[in-house]
Amino acid sequence: MALRLVQVNYKARDDSALGRFWAEALGWHASGSGSGATSAAPAGFDWTDPDAPVCIDVIAVPDPATVAYRMHLDLATTSLEHQRELVARLRELGATPADVGQGDVPWTVLAGPEGNLFCVLEPREVYRDTGPIAAMVVDCADPRAMARFWGAALDWTVHEAAGDFARLRSPKGTGPYLEFLRTPGVQTGRHRAHLDLVPCRGDDQAAETARLVSLGATPAAVGRRDFSWQILADPEGNEFCILAPG
Template identity: 55%
Template sequence: MTPRPVMVDIEARDVGALARFWAQALGRTAHDTDGTCHVAPARPDLADVTLSVVPAVPASGPPTRAKNRLHLDLAGASAAHRAELVGRLRDLGATPLDVGQGEVPWTVLADPEGNAFCVLEPRETYRETGLPAAVVIDCVEPHTMASFWGKALHWTVHEVTEAYASLRSPRDAGPYLEFLRTPDSDTGPDRLRLALLAGSGDPAAEIARLRTLGATGGDAGRGGPSGAVLADPEGHAFRVVTSGRSS
C-alpha cells in the first residue's frame, strides 16, 4: 500500500502571518487556498511533513503560549547549526518558552501564536530527516497509538516501549511520527492536530476503513469542503482530507 504523507493542521488567528513564519522557518513557500495556507515541501514526492494553517475557531481573543499535545521537533545538524537556527527563528518572531522542561540540551520556543516547538541538539537518529525531524504527540498508550497510526498512514513502526513509540515512512525518509506517554493527557481541543490524506478514492470507504482501525466520528463537512473530522483511539481529533491537497 502507498504510504500517506504526514500532515499537520495549525489553527491560527492570523493565518497569513503564521504561515509566513513557518514557511520562512522551514525554507518553504506558503500557498493560500480559500483561506487556508499550505506550507508544503518544494517537491511533492519528498517524504516530508506538510503544514496547513487554518482559521482558529472561534477566531477571536489573543493567542496563548502553551504546549499542545502535538508539537514539532526541528533538528540541528550540528551545535553551530542549532545555534544559528535558534537565532534565525528568534529573528522571525519565535520566543523562548518554559513548559517545565528544566535543564535540557534542546531549546523550547513558541511560534508567533504561542505554540511550543523544539529545536533539538544533534542526534544520530535525525541526521537525515531534514529540518522537521519529528511530529510528537502526547498520549496515554504509545503502543495503541502506534498501531492505529501505522495502519492509518501505512507507515513502519520503528520502536515501541511503555513510554515511547515511533513511526516513519517505509521509504525510510522524512520526519518521524512519535508518541510520548503522558498520563495526564486529556482529550480537549488542540490548536495542532494531524490530517490524513485519503487520496482520490471513495471518501466513505476511507472513513469506514479508519473506523475499523479504531477511529470514531466521521462527519463529512466538518473538515471543510474536502474532508471530514474523526478521532483516533485516544480521542485526538484529526482531519481526513479527501482531495489531492490538504485544503
C-alpha cells in the same frame, strides 16, 4: 488500501503571519488562498505527489487560544552550531523561549508567534535524513496503543515502542517520524494542531474512512457537515482529517 500523511494543520488567528513564520523557519515558501488558509512547503511542492514531504497548513479561526496543544514539532539540526544559529534565527522571526518544566536539556523549547510550542533538537543520528522537521510528537496516555493504531492507519513502520515512548516512520525511510510520548494529565478537547491524511492513488476516501473506523477511530462532531474532507478522532481523541484525493 492506504493513506498518506500530507501535512500538519495549525489553527491561528492570523494564518498568513503564522504560515510565513513556518515557511521562513523551515526554509520553505508560503502561499495563501486569501480566504483564511496559508501553506508552508518547499518550492515546487505538489501535494498529490506520493513522494511529497509532510508540510504545514495554517487555517484561520476566531479564537484558537481556547483550544489546547497535544502535538508539537521537533526540528532537526546537523551540528551544535546549526542548532545555535537556528534558535537565533527563529527568535528573530518572532519565536520566544518557553519553559514547560524541561529543566537542563540539550534541546531548546520555543513558542511560535501564536504560542505554538516546538523544540529545536541538538544533532541526533536518528534524525540526520528527515529534513527540517525531525518529528511530530503527540502527548498521549498509551504510546503502544497509539503506535498500533497509527501504524495500521498509515502503514508506517514502528521503529521503537517502549513503555513511555513509541516512534513510527514511513516504510520508505524518508521524512519525519511520528512519535508518541506518555504524558500525565494529557489534555482533552479540540486541539490547535492535527494531522491531515489523503488516500493514496487509486484508494477511496469513504473506504479509507470506514477502514480507520474499524481500527478504532470515531467520527468527530464539529458542527458543520459540508466539508469535502472527513473528520475523525483516533482512539485517544486526537482529531485528524482524511482529505479528498487530488
